Amino acid sequence: MANDNPLLDLDGLPRFAHIEPSQVAPALDVMLDETRATVEARLSRAPGPGWDDAVGPLEAAETRLKRFWSPVAHLNAVADSAALREAYNAGLGRLTSYQTGYAQDERVYRAYQAVADGPDFAGLSEARRKVVTNALRDMRLSGVALPAAPKARFKAIQERLSELTSRFEQNVLDATDTFSLIIEDEARLQGIPASVLAQARAEAQRRGRDGFLLTLQAPSYVPVMTYAQDRALRRQLYEAYVTRASQAGGGRYDNTTLTDEILVLRQEAAALLGYPHYADYSLATKMARDAAEVETFLTDLARRARPAALKELADLKVMAQADGISLEAWDTAYYSERLKERRYQFSEEDLRPYFPLPRVLEGLFTLTERLYDVRIRARRDIEVWHPDVLFYEITDPDGASRAQFYLDLYARERKRGGAWMDECCVRQRHPIPSLPVAYLTCNFAAPAADHPSLLRHDEVETLFHEFGHGLHHMLTQVDEPAVSGINGVPWDAVELPSQFMENFCWERDVIDLIGGHYRTGAPVPGDLFARLRSARTFQAALQMLRQVEFALFDIRLHAGFDPTTGSVHALLEAVRDEVAVLKPPAFNRFENSFTHIFAGGYAAGYYSYKWAEVLSADAFGPFEEHGVFDRATGLAFLHNILERGGEADPRELFARFRGRAPCIDALLKQSGLYETEEGA
Structure with a gap:
């Protein structure tokens, strides 16, 4: 029935x-x-x-x-x-x-x-x-x-693209879940934090195995690449990770032919509508005017970042050479962490005990309540899809319900990797009133037997980032679903609220709110916080070049490239020759798992992360001037940005909040690159 x-x-x-x-x-x-x-x-x-x-x-x-x-x-x-x-x-x-x-x-x-x-x-x-x-x-x-025949062809293309992009993402999920590595000799795991080893041992036991089970899920993969002293182990996991869904990774879930067909069909669809290439078709709904403007933006960032990136790479190579090693891609995270420890007497692991997930959530909610004059409370009477999933309600000061959200925090099998926010329900008033409801999803390590889930600082940033997306969706006051929350917001502006939220993770007052030792409740020590702050711009230029590399690859892939006469991998290599200061090995097939552009809606739009970062860095300025808990500033951001959804041009909304157009200087200063540019 x-x-x-x-x-x-x-x-x-x-x-x-x-x-x-x-x-x-x-x-x-x-x-x-x-x-x-x-x-x-x-x-x-x-x-x-x-x-x-x-x-x-x-x-x-x-x-x-x-x-x-x-x-x-x-x-x-x-x-x-x-x-x-x-x-x-x-x-x-x-x-x-x-x-x-x-x-x-x-x-x-x-x-x-x-x-x-x-x-x-x-x-x-x-x-x-x-x-x-x-x-x-x-x-x-x-x-x-379009006339009838081209219209029918365009429809067929969209249906086929829907099928292909779904298969692409599922291949990446399957390739990720299929890999596992049992390590019985604990000596091979030297350097990896005890909490990670405990999780690996528990996972092995859950599967009826002895030893330690390593996977390509972030809570396992990232600590191995960052801390494992065994270089051969790092290479083994690195190679498995960067060859996912490719022939080099075994070929079972190879995405190569899918990427070629996706690109051909996107170009054909754009041509049917009179666009020279898919990039300009995609940009018709974004802030950037055309592919040329995106190229100029990205190459300018690369020019500004490259001198500092070369210096950062040279420092890494010196450290590796001291161990008799010629630096390779599977060494960069390891030696970056060693260099950070040496330069700042700081490791991300030092902070992990101070960021128990329940305390971080409590502090995040308190920050939100203080800034935007709302209340957040848990509810236990809601049906969920997994026992670990939490559910919350956001209310106005008078108790009226304003929004709700699900929170799915932990990595597990058969769950897509990464972190994201998505819509369950959208705010509307007619014909039937409904509240906005969000799905907020992360992939953190689950709690252990003797402690809650403990987050690295960069994982705290991830949580704040996704919650920023969620607030954009949930705090909207727009009643028309098509432009309510994140709907109707140009793709290159939709990251503004999420990246904006990350800035709070670097402020002492907020750290005190979200941090406390999981055993004693003691705050993050002042000297440890100072080292965290001083390390904020550590390798910022290398990180910026990495994002520019991905974004340039994306825009060029969709701006006239023809996979029937050229190789997608060769194009990526050409971009790396131009931008990267340390090229990955020949077996790297990053493109085969680049779900953002082949399955996640970022096609000809990956530049949006850096574009919106200009907006978010500049938007945080008033909070730096007036204080991170300043209610008036928070309400101004709420009323001019978060509540307005997609009902107005983001340039206009930003100007309403900031009193002027956005300026790139804030991003350069935040990344530690402003002085580099001035002295160039």
Whole structure:
């Protein structure tokens, strides 16, 4: 019975404890039938010029369909199984087909155009005007104006791309989960922190093995690369990691042919719409004007960072040479940590005992409450997809509920790596009011038998980053789902709230709030914090060049490159020849696991991280001037940025908050590169 299907219960939160893969297909049948019926009923008559008559029902139907699919897509990312993957892939193809057809429906286009041309358009709210203009733009970008044959081809391309990008991501997940390495000789694990070894031993025991089990999941891989004294072990894990989903990694989950086909189809789709290449098609919805502007931005950053990066690399090579080693890619994290320890008498592991995850969460919530005048409380009465998942509610001072969020913090098998925020529900007032609800996902080490999950400082930054995305989604005051929260925000501005939040992790007052020794509660010692601060710009130039390398590769890959006549790997190598100061080994196949651009929505948009970092560094200036807990500054950021979602141009919103356009100087100073540039 349809009524028994929990996926069709859209009146409240998803009933995760009751969802089964077998329910996906029949629920999708019902939802697509209902959506089509609503759309057809609306389009069967000539649209009036008003919002309520012309496009309100269409917007509501599309929002309802997205809300239905949200838990399916989320479970596919955090609780993968063969049955769910099959149901998800089949459903995704059907959903993509429907959505592309809808975006190409000339009747839908005319309905929105009637509103745009109508006498009441100027009187609509800023949000509704933006919904209409965005919808008209996006339908043009979906081929609504194409003749019949090219329109059909564009639709087929989108359906195929949906299938390919999903397979790409699943191959990376499978390649990551398939690898494991048992180490029985503990002497080979010298240097690795005891807490990591305890987790590795527990994981081996869980699988019925003796010794220590290492994986390519971040809580295992990163400590090995950073601390393991056994160079051969570091190389073994490094090679496994950078050859995931490639022929060099065994070929079982090889993504090479997928990347080529994805690129060919993206270029064909862009050409059908008259764009010279996919990059300019992608940038039609972003702040950057075209690929040339992105190239200029990135090469300028590379020029500024390269002199300092060469010095940073030289320091690393000296350290490695002292051990009789010629520095290779599997040595950089290890010797970077040794150099940091020597230069600053500081190691990330020194801080780990001071960042127990429960204390960090409590402090993060308190910071949010003080800045934005809200309250955050846990709830235990909500269905979740795993026992470790937490659930929270955000309320206004008067107790009125404002938003909710799920928190899935720990790494495990069949869960996608990395960290992200996604939407469960979007804020809306019509036709049925609903609160914004977010999924916040990380992959930290789980608690051990004798202590809670203990975070490195960079993991604290990750948590703050994703919570920043979450606040952008949850604290919005925009009632139109298409531009509420992160919706409608240009991709190269969407990282502003997330990167902005990272800045608080470097402030003493915030460290005292989020940090305390997990056994004694003692605050982070002053000298340890001073060393942390002094190390903030450690290897900032190398890190910047690494991001520029990825972003240049991305933009050039989508700006005229033809995989039928050239090699994706060769293009990446050419970018490295231009930008990188230490090239990885020939067997490196990073591109085969670059999910951001081949599966994660960042195609021709990876530059967004550095672009938005300019905004976020500059936006933090008033907090440095007035204090990190200054309520007036926090409310100004809330009202001008977080609450406004995608209803206005981000340049305008930034200017409302900062009183001027963004300036790159703040990022250069924050990265320790401003003086380098001045002295060049």
